[in-house]
Amino acid sequence: MAAATASRRTIGQLLKQGWNEIPEVIASTGMALIGVAVGFYACNKYEKENGDNRRYKQTYVIMRPDDPRVKLIRKD
Template identity: 55%
Template sequence: MAAGAQASRGLTALFKRGWNEIPEVIGSSAMGLIGIGLTFIGAVGYYRKDGDNRRYKLDYVVMRPDDPRVAKIRKD
């Protein structure tokens, strides 16, 4: 019967109980989720701004003027 009463309280009660019993695990899980979110946002921004456009390359590359990559070449 006690398990049924706990289940009816919902996710908020489960979080509060976990915070009281194992705050290290709950806190580190929250920080881990924040880290994963920031990593995802950083990766999306990197690829949207063409972050793989390297300034210096080891190989010599010849591009035709009608190649779409030519527009992305930085001249800094």
């Protein structure tokens, strides 16, 4: 009978018990998840906006003026 009541515990109850017993671990886990989410968003945004422009700086690249990649080149 004890196993049946233990299995009916909700996630909220487990988080509350964890916060009472080990608040450092629960807080750091939450902060780590937020950090991973922000890092994923930043990497995704960096890739979408063509943030890596080094490939044009290492070697000479000749492009035609009507090439759509020309507008992405920056003179950093």
